[in-house]
Amino acid sequence: xxxxxxxxxxxxxxxxxxxxxxxxxxxxxxxxxxxxxxxxxxxxxxxxxxxxxxxxxxxxxxxxxxxxxxxxxxxxxxxxxxxxxxxxxxxxxxxxxxxxxxxxxxxxxxxxxxxxxxxxxxxxxxxxxxxxxxxxxxxxxxxxxxxxxxxxxxxxxxxxxxxxxxxxxxxxxxxxxxxxxxxxxxxxxxxxxxxxxxxxxxxxxxxxxxxxxxxxx
Amino acid sequence: xxxxxxxxxxxxxxxxxxxxxxxxxxxxxxxxxxxxxxxxxxxxxxxxxxxxxxxxxxxxxxxxxxxxxxxxxxxxxxxxxxxxxxxxxxxxxxxxxxxxxxxxxxxxxxxxxxxxxxxxxxxxxxxxxxxxxxxxxxxxxxxxxxxxxxxxxxxxxxxxxxxxxxxxxxxxxxxxxxxxxxxxxxxxxxxxxxxxxxxxxxxxxxxxxxxxxxxxx
Numbered sequence: 001x002x003x004x005x006x007x008x009x010x011x012x013x014x015x016x017x018x019x020x021x022x023x024x025x026x027x028x029x030x031x032x033x034x035x036x037x038x039x040x041x042x043x044x045x046x047x048x049x050x051x052x053x054x055x056x057x058x059x060x061x062x063x064x065x066x067x068x069x070x071x072x073x074x075x076x077x078x079x080x081x082x083x084x085x086x087x088x089x090x091x092x093x094x095x096x097x098x099x100x101x102x103x104x105x106x107x108x109x110x111x112x113x114x115x116x117x118x119x120x121x122x123x124x125x126x127x128x129x130x131x132x133x134x135x136x137x138x139x140x141x142x143x144x145x146x147x148x149x150x151x152x153x154x155x156x157x158x159x160x161x162x163x164x165x166x167x168x169x170x171x172x173x174x175x176x177x178x179x180x181x182x183x184x185x186x187x188x189x190x191x192x193x194x195x196x197x198x199x200x201x202x203x204x205x206x207x208x209x210x211x212x213x214x215x216x217x
Numbered sequence: 218x219x220x221x222x223x224x225x226x227x228x229x230x231x232x233x234x235x236x237x238x239x240x241x242x243x244x245x246x247x248x249x250x251x252x253x254x255x256x257x258x259x260x261x262x263x264x265x266x267x268x269x270x271x272x273x274x275x276x277x278x279x280x281x282x283x284x285x286x287x288x289x290x291x292x293x294x295x296x297x298x299x300x301x302x303x304x305x306x307x308x309x310x311x312x313x314x315x316x317x318x319x320x321x322x323x324x325x326x327x328x329x330x331x332x333x334x335x336x337x338x339x340x341x342x343x344x345x346x347x348x349x350x351x352x353x354x355x356x357x358x359x360x361x362x363x364x365x366x367x368x369x370x371x372x373x374x375x376x377x378x379x380x381x382x383x384x385x386x387x388x389x390x391x392x393x394x395x396x397x398x399x400x401x402x403x404x405x406x407x408x409x410x411x412x413x414x415x416x417x418x419x420x421x422x423x424x425x426x427x428x429x430x431x432x433x434x
Contacts, residue, residue, distance in 0.1 A: 067305035088284035098315060118337045 005031040010038045012201035014101060014165035021161045022065040024195030027076040035202075065161060077195075079158040090152045093141075093159035100138060101166045103131040108173050108213040128217060135170075135180040142182035148189065156193070164190055172204065175214035222248040227255045229418040231318060231382035238378045239282040241412030244293040252419075282378055294412075296375040307369045310358075310376035317355060318383045320348040325390050325430040345434060352387075352397040359399035365406065373410070381407055389421065392431035 005028070009016035023031060036042040069079045081087050106127040111119065142149060152159040167187055170180065177184045190196055204210075222245070226233035240248060253259040286296045298304050323344040328336065359366060369376040384404055387397065394401045407413055421427075 064305070066308045067301050070304055071301040084284050084288040087287055088281070091283045115339070118335075118340050120335045122332070123335050 007031055007033040008036055008043070009033060010036050010043055011203045013038070017165035017199060017201065018162050019064050020199035021164065021195045022068055022079065022158075024198050025077040025079060025156075025161065026068050026072045028068065028072065029198075065158060069158060077156060079156075079161060081155070081157065086153060090157045090159045093151050094162045097159075097163045097166055100134055100163070103127070103134045104166060104169055104214075107131050107217065108169065132179060132217060135175075135183065139180045139182045142186055147185075151186070160190065164196060169210075170214060172210035173214040174210070174212040175217050179217055224248055224250040225253055225260070226250055227253050227260055228420045230255070234382035234416060234418065235379050236281050237416035238381065238412045239285055239296065239375075241415050242294040242296060242373075242378065243285050243289045245285065245289065246415075282375060286375060294373060296373075296378060298372070298374065303370060307374045307376045310368050311379045314376075314380045314383055317351055317380070320344070320351045321383060321386055321431075324348045324434065325386065349396060349434060352392075352400065356397045356399045359403055364402075368403070377407065381413060386427075387431060389427040390431040391427070391429040392434050396434055 005023075007016075007019060007023075009020065023029065065079075080090060105113070107124070110124050110127065114123075141151065145153065150156050150160050151163055164187075167183055168191070171177070171184065171187060222240075224233075224236060224240075226237065240246065282296075297307060322330070324341070327341050327344065331340075358368065362370065367373050367377050368380055381404075384400055385408070388394070388401065388404060
C-alpha cells in the first residue's frame, strides 16, 4: 500500500509535513514522493493542478491524515481514540489549529499577503494582539493538562500531528518564548520524536535559523 | 442523554445551526437550549465565557457534531460513513467549508470586519474574485457528482450538516444564482429537509429576505 502512494510535498509547508508525520506514525514509510520547490512555483505546475484544483495542500492533506488513520487503524500509533469524549477533544484541537495557523500567518507574513498600498500599522497591531491571545489560549490548554502532556491528553494523537508543524514556526521565527512557555516546553518534548525528526523540513535543517518575523510579538 | 444537554445558540450562526441540524438527524430532540441575542452581545456574557474561552462557537460546535455522531452512531442518520475513502471525502468537504465561509464573510461583511480607515476597493475586489473562484469549485464538485447528489455523494452526511448553513447565506444575501447554479439546486433540494426546516433560524423566518450584500458578486 505504502508503495502505491505518491506524495507531492514542499519543505516546511505545514499541510505536507502533517501527512509525512502521520505516515511515519502509521509505519507507512517507503512511499514514493516528489519534492516541489515553492520558490520555483513547482507546486502550481499542471501535474499538481490536475490532482488538486485548489493548488493548496491544506484541506486535502488533513483528510489524507484521517484517511490513513481510518484505513490503517491498528497499524503504528493510534491517532484517533475510540472514546467519544477523547475523540471530540482531538477533533477540537485539529479544527482549532486553523486559527493558530492563520493568526500566525497574519503576523509573520503580513507583508507577503497584503499589497503595499493596503498595509496599515493599526491592522498589523490588531493581528499581533489576536495572535498573542491565541497563544495564551493554547498555553492554557497545556497548563491545564499538566506537565508532559500532549495537546489532547496523555497520548500523542492526530491533534499533535496537525498542530506541531504550526507550533514549530514560533521558535524558528524568533517568537519571544515568554509568550507561550508551555507551548515551548511541548515543542522541546516533541522535536526529537522519531516521526517528526524523520520528516523535519530539509531546508530547516540546512538553515536552522529562520527570519525574525515574530521577534516583536 | 438529550435531556441532559444544554445548547446555547444564536439565530443564523452557522456553527450553532450545524449542531441543531446534527441533533435533529441523530434524533436527539428534546435537549434544553438557551437562545442568545447577538445584537445584545449575550454570547459574550460570563455564563458563556466560562464554558467557551474563545467566545466563538465555530470550532467547538463542529466537534459537538462529531461527538454526537460518534456517541450515537447507530441512531438516526449515519453521518460519517465507515468506508475510509468515503469518509475521507466527507472530512475533506467539512474542512473545506471553512474556506467557503471565510471567503463569503470577507465579501458580505467586509465593512463589518475592516475598520473604515483600512478599507480598500482593491482588497474588496480581490475578496470578490476569490469568492467567485471558491463558488466555482463547489459548483464543480456537485456538477461532477451528478444531479440530486449531496456534497459527499449519494447520501446526506456530516459534509451537508456543516456546509448547508453557509450555503444558505448565498440566496439570502442575493448572490446572483448564475455564480453557482448547482449549489442553488442543492440548496432547493435541502431547504425543506425536516432537520433543516426544524432548525431554520427564527429571525430568517420572521424576515425571509436578507440584505443584498452579495448582489454585486
